[in-house]
Amino acid sequence: xKKCILVLAIVLSSVALFAQGVNFQELTLKEACAxxxxxxxxxxxxxxxxxxxxxxxxxxxxxxxxEMGDYFNPKYICxxxxxxxxxxxxxxxxxxxxxxxxxxxxxxxxxxLIHMFAGGVLGLEFIDKVEESFNPELAFGELQKRYNAGERxxxxxxxxxxxxxxxxxxxxxxxxxxxxxSLSDDELICEExxxxxxxxxxxxxxxxxxxxxxxxxxxxxxxxxxxxxILNRKYEAxxxxxxxxxxxxxxxxxxxxxxQLEALHLTGVTSLPLYQAAVATYLTKEGGEALFEMIKKxxxxxxxxxxxxxxxxxxxxxxxxxxxDQSKQIVALIxxxxxxxxxxxxxxxxxxxxxPK
Numbered sequence: 476x477k478k479c480i481l482v483l484a485i486v487l488s489s490v491a492l493f494a495q496g497v498n499f500q501e502l503t504l505k506e507a508c509a510x511x512x513x514x515x516x517x518x519x520x521x522x523x524x525x526x527x528x529x530x531x532x533x534x535x536x537x538x539x540x541x542e543m544g545d546y547f548n549p550k551y552i553c554x555x556x557x558x559x560x561x562x563x564x565x566x567x568x569x570x571x572x573x574x575x576x577x578x579x580x581x582x583x584x585x586x587x588l589i590h591m592f593a594g595g596v597l598g599l600e601f602i603d604k605v606e607e608s609f610n611p612e613l614a615f616g617e618l619q620k621r622y623n624a625g626e627r628x629x630x631x632x633x634x635x636x637x638x639x640x641x642x643x644x645x646x647x648x649x650x651x652x653x654x655x656x657s658l659s660d661d662e663l664i665c666e667e668x669x670x671x672x673x674x675x676x677x678x679x680x681x682x683x684x685x686x687x688x689x690x691x692x693x694x695x696x697x698x699x700x701x702x703x704x705i706l707n708r709k710y711e712a713x714x715x716x717x718x719x720x721x722x723x724x725x726x727x728x729x730x731x732x733x734x735q736l737e738a739l740h741l742t743g744v745t746s747l748p749l750y751q752a753a754v755a756t757y758l759t760k761e762g763g764e765a766l767f768e769m770i771k772k773x774x775x776x777x778x779x780x781x782x783x784x785x786x787x788x789x790x791x792x793x794x795x796x797x798x799x800d801q802s803k804q805i806v807a808l809i810x811x812x813x814x815x816x817x818x819x820x821x822x823x824x825x826x827x828x829x830x831p832k
Contacts, residue, residue, distance in 0.1 A: 496539035497547045499555050503563055504586070511552040511584035519551040519605070520580040522567060524559050527576040529595035537601055546602050551581075575643035581608045588616035593643040615642060629658070633667035640674075651675050655682070664692050669701060678709045678732070690739060703741045710736050714750035718757055718788040726758050746781050749773065753789040756796060763796030770805055779810040787814055791821045 499521070502510065511518045521538075523530035537543060547553055557564040558573060567573070571580055575593040583589055590608035592615070595601075607613040612630075615638040622635040632654050640647040655663070655671050663671070663685070672693075676682035686693060686706070693702045713732060716722035733751055741747075752769055756762045770789075774782050786809050794802050802822065809815040 495541055496544045497553050498544065499538070499553045502552070502554050504554070504556075504567060507552045507554045508582065508584055508586045511582075514552070516584065517551050517589065517608070518580075518582040518584065518586070519547060519553045520556055520567060520582070521553070522556045522558050522564070522571075522573050522576065522578045522580065524557065524576050530577045532597075533577055533595045533601075537595070537597065540599075542599055543602070546605075572642075572644040578642070579605070581605065588619075590614045590616055592638075592641045594641070613638065615639065629662070629665070630667050633670065637670050648675075660685075660689075664689060664696050666697050669693075669697055669705070673705045673708070676709075678713045683709060687735070687739065699742060703739075703743060706739060706741055707744050707747065710744075710747055711750060714747075714754050715784075715788045717754050718750075718792040720792070724754075724758070726755075729754055729758065745773065746777055746785055749785055749789075753785070753793060757789075757792045760796055763793065763801075766793065767797060767801050767805065770808070774808045782808060783810050783814050787818065790818050791825065794822060794825065 500507070500510075504518075504520070507518045507520075510516075521530075521533070523534070556567040558568040558576065559565065567580070571578070571588070571591060573580075573593075577595055578591060578593040580588070581590045590605075590613075592604060592607075596604050611617045612634055615635075618631065618635040618638050621631055636647060636650055636654060639645065639650070651671065655668075658668065662668070672682055672686040676686065686702075690702060690706075710732070713722070717724050717729070729751075736747065749769065752762065752766050756766045770786075777785070786805065790802070790805060797805070806815060806818055806822075809818065
């Protein structure tokens, strides 16, 4: 009887452990595929490195979530592969052409590629990314097979290029240009081509100008929310580039861009006036008090990620126009602890650098 109780306790504790998070097993890829075939499951590979911050975040915060265990453990045989150690990890890296970390690979139990993508994803959205494996319009393995077989419809090519860029296994730029150049102006104004005007068309580029010139047609065909979100990201990136000192701009340059933005009448752009005010303060060293009050007033109306991103770029850029107490109040508005720590460290370095030697 004691032996049965002990076995039952072990079984129950194992179930409880698995329910707490993803059960990564110490198996080779070959062994994982064999076990997946025996249990009628898929194979999930977390390819990581020791130095990769997002890899650690996934391991420490995402994979231990109960919801992750509930999703993965009944459906996948999960293994980890250190891309830089031993024999198995580097072999997996080579097999799938992995160049960015973390990269996640989903296989069927014959070892054939279903899907892969790079980059950590916070929260339960990670499950949505993995679930793309079972959508033939999103799964990289299926799209690659069709593309390599010669299929070149606009929808297929668009889906394949977007999936390919998310693997970070190759420079997708030339293929993007080839695809865009194969289409007429009218053909470019569509849902399938919208990605060309998002990540591959910085503000001021010929493709961004095409989007702006035909913005009403894009809104009519694709929907105003989608188009305006893309334009919003472009202007935000422009202002972040100035605040982050990755881009030189004069007050005249910024005023011209502000006029272009105003003419677009974008919807859902609550953060852009903040960026405009911050850039003006950064360039002129004036308006610090007004910017301080503006941030305090509207910060609660923004999503946590939006205000954190804004403050990440803004605080180091304009800190010199605020008092120490004002800086502390603004830093306190940052939601994520790691970002707050980064900003505090940056301000300390700035303070030391400004002191007489």
